[in-house]
Amino acid sequence: MLKYIARRLVILIPELWIITVIVFTLLQLSPGDFLDQYRLDPSVSKETLKAMEREYGLDKPAVVQYFYWLGKVVRFDFGQSFYYRRPVASLIYERLLGTLVLSLYSFVLSWIIGVVLGVVSALKKYTLTDKILTVVAFSGLAVPGFFLALLLLYMAAKTGWFPIGGMYSPENTKMDVWNAFKDIFLRLQLPAFTLTFGGFAGLMRYMRGSLLDVLNEDYVEFARAKGMPERVVIYKHALRNAINPLVTMFGYSLAGLLSGAVITETIFSWPGLGRLTYQALLQKDYYVVMASTVIGTILLVLGNLVGDILLAAVDPRIRYE
Amino acid sequence: MSDKINGTATTKETSVQSDVVIRVKNLKKYFPIYKGFLIKKHVGDVKAVDDVSFEVRRGETFALVGESGCGKTTTARTMLRLIDPTDGVIEILGTDISRLSREELLPFRRKMQIVFQNPIGSLNPRMTVGQILTEPMLFHKIVKDQQEANERAIELLRMVGMKPYHMDRYPHQFSGGQKQRIAIARALSVNPEILYLDEPTSALDVSVQAQIVNLFLKFQEELGLTYIFISHNLALVRFISHHVAIMYLGRIVEMGEVNEVFDNPIHPYTKALLSASPIPDPAIEKKRSRLILTGNVPSPIARPSGCFFHPRCPFKMDICDKEYPQMKSVSPNHQVACHLVDKREV
Numbered sequence: 001m002l003k004y005i006a007r008r009l010v011i012l013i014p015e016l017w018i019i020t021v022i023v024f025t026l027l028q029l030s031p032g033d034f035l036d037q038y039r040l041d042p043s044v045s046k047e048t049l050k051a052m053e054r055e056y057g058l059d060k061p062a063v064v065q066y067f068y069w070l071g072k073v074v075r076f077d078f079g080q081s082f083y084y085r086r087p088v089a090s091l092i093y094e095r096l097l098g099t100l101v102l103s104l105y106s107f108v109l110s111w112i113i114g115v116v117l118g119v120v121s122a123l124k125k126y127t128l129t130d131k132i133l134t135v136v137a138f139s140g141l142a143v144p145g146f147f148l149a150l151l152l153l154y155m156a157a158k159t160g161w162f163p164i165g166g167m168y169s170p171e172n173t174k175m176d177v178w179n180a181f182k183d184i185f186l187r188l189q190l191p192a193f194t195l196t197f198g199g200f201a202g203l204m205r206y207m208r209g210s211l212l213d214v215l216n217e218d219y220v221e222f223a224r225a226k227g228m229p230e231r232v233v234i235y236k237h238a239l240r241n242a243i244n245p246l247v248t249m250f251g252y253s254l255a256g257l258l259s260g261a262v263i264t265e266t267i268f269s270w271p272g273l274g275r276l277t278y279q280a281l282l283q284k285d286y287y288v289v290m291a292s293t294v295i296g297t298i299l300l301v302l303g304n305l306v307g308d309i310l311l312a313a314v315d316p317r318i319r320y321e
Numbered sequence: 322m323s324d325k326i327n328g329t330a331t332t333k334e335t336s337v338q339s340d341v342v343i344r345v346k347n348l349k350k351y352f353p354i355y356k357g358f359l360i361k362k363h364v365g366d367v368k369a370v371d372d373v374s375f376e377v378r379r380g381e382t383f384a385l386v387g388e389s390g391c392g393k394t395t396t397a398r399t400m401l402r403l404i405d406p407t408d409g410v411i412e413i414l415g416t417d418i419s420r421l422s423r424e425e426l427l428p429f430r431r432k433m434q435i436v437f438q439n440p441i442g443s444l445n446p447r448m449t450v451g452q453i454l455t456e457p458m459l460f461h462k463i464v465k466d467q468q469e470a471n472e473r474a475i476e477l478l479r480m481v482g483m484k485p486y487h488m489d490r491y492p493h494q495f496s497g498g499q500k501q502r503i504a505i506a507r508a509l510s511v512n513p514e515i516l517y518l519d520e521p522t523s524a525l526d527v528s529v530q531a532q533i534v535n536l537f538l539k540f541q542e543e544l545g546l547t548y549i550f551i552s553h554n555l556a557l558v559r560f561i562s563h564h565v566a567i568m569y570l571g572r573i574v575e576m577g578e579v580n581e582v583f584d585n586p587i588h589p590y591t592k593a594l595l596s597a598s599p600i601p602d603p604a605i606e607k608k609r610s611r612l613i614l615t616g617n618v619p620s621p622i623a624r625p626s627g628c629f630f631h632p633r634c635p636f637k638m639d640i641c642d643k644e645y646p647q648m649k650s651v652s653p654n655h656q657v658a659c660h661l662v663d664k665r666e667v
Contacts, residue, residue: 316447
């Protein structure tokens with residue numbers, strides 16, 4: 001098992017390298033670069049432009065730029081942001097907290113709600129409860145996140161129940177601990193609801209389908225034929241087998257923790273990593289995009305690895321040699 | 322060896338050879354069909370089992386035969402109370418269990434066990450063989466502790482031809498035949514008197530089938546077990562069962578002692594079933610006249626009037642689409658529900 005984990009981590013290195021090459025190539029191939037906005041500005045002189053090109057290293061060929069960046073990254077230096085004129089690492093670190101607060105909160109909510117409602121809906125198959133839950137779940141899958149976010153914004157503006165825009169109110173620093181917490185918590189609700197509503201639905205349908213499959217298995221039937229109480233049949237025999245596909249999904253969804261909320265963060269102007277990356281992409285702030293790509297890739301690979309390890313832990317049929 | 326596992330059954334075997342352990346009377350299982358999304362309307366029933374009656378004596382094998390969807394599995398599942406009957410009496414060892422609650426059923430659950438068709442799906446993939454075998458005994462308190470349970474489980478494994486070291490393995494580490502042996506050991510773990518065998522060999526390849534069938538025969542002899550045997554394989558039915566019932570669209574159309582029914586079938590459907598299975602002697606196979614049916618089994622929701630079989634029956638008479646034929650005895654060990662019987666008598 002340890003050997004397996006080590007091998008997976010070693011594979012991560014070439015994976016990362018290939019992905020950075022692809023992303024960097026794509027960035028270079030798309031027309032324009034960061035300085036285009038200055039080039040269009042008549043008040044910026046040719047000399048200043050040249051100086052900026054040299055400062056950012058944009059005058060060199062793409063291949064050279066890439067290896068220059070790579071050389072710094074292996075020393076854990078993610079370079080400078082063109083736009084913010086600050087080290088990328090500190091920029092990302094600052095946004096990490098905002099993203100984690102939002103995504104972990106909605107992640108936990110989605111999983112709890114999704115799994116619980118999925119089980120309920122499977123056990124109450126074809127009843128009114130199941131049908132209502134199904135309608136809710138399909139709405140969650142069908143309504144685009146941005147549309148729901150806009151609806152919520154409209155509602156918040158009309159009712160004034162929830163403060164919106166950003167993570168803190170401007171007075172946050174002057175508040176006492178309790179009020180500061182309440183401020184963040186209230187601001188968190190709408191973006192978290194947007195993410196949760198879109199996230200739990202899929203999980204719920206997965207859980208429902210998986211549990212229904214297992215409930216049809218003969219060993220569940222046999223447990224009933226033994227005379228076991230329905231509770232034991234469901235929790236001991238059925239649910240433990242039904243959870244497998246969700247464990248795999250759990251691994252995958254870990255990867256989305258840092259970058260899965262771009263649209264929601266943008267609409268609610270939440271100071272998160274997704275929004276930072278999105279803006280950087282538009283402005284061709286190369287190194288910010290590259291850094292968040294690297295983080296995303298690492299998370300994806302680690303998430304899958306965590307999923308695989310969990311799966312092996314819960315299912316005796318899976319052993320990695 | 323067998324005394325250790327099932328002492329009671331072996332001593333009883335000779336003295337009560339002919340007593341009836343299962344008596345099913347007018348058993349019905351209807352599955353209602355609803356239409357509408359929020360307001361449900363009852364628009365009909367699937368009559369999966371419709372007025373089925375039969376008796377099974379101790380130590381015998383009673384076979385249920387018929388096409389897919391004719392209700393044989395539903396009959397067995399209803400008798401196990403895995404699904405609740407719509408109406409009728411299911412007498413197991415002298416007690417009608419058709420209306421008992423879950424708690425009241427527990428002692429009968431011990432007496433009846435099931436072996437499924439598909440050995441892959443019938444064992445919980447998360448449990449070791451040891452856990453699979455000991456769980457039922459511990460649940461029914463047949464053994465006093467885990468250690469006794471383990472000893473018994475090892476003994477059961479030996480009985481089905483497996484090794485003690487298989488206890489710690491998981492189901493996926495075994496072949497289909499081995500899994501079926503484990504399933505049989507699990508069914509035997511609670512000292513049952515009745516085993517429901519729902520096509521227990523049809524998922525296995527032929528060489529393994531024979532081994533499993535021999536296991537069943539051995540246990541019947543040693544433990545005095547009563548089998549309800551569901552199968553499509555008519556040669557196998559003839560080989561292992563004492564009595565047979567042929568089902569069509571939820572009803573028994575012909576039943577009786579297996580050799581009588583198979584040698585002298587009266588119902589055209591039985592004849593057709595028998596002539597559909599090949600005879601492994603080319604000389605006889607060439608000479609025999611075969612009865613080939615046309616058309617499909619009608620839907621169990623909208624069954625034909627009169628005898629359900631009349632649209633496909635080559636011997637259809639005027640009365641056949643008007644009246645369902647009563648079950649009549651043609652000999653002490655042979656009953657049939659067909660209007661042809663009356664014609665023969667006239």
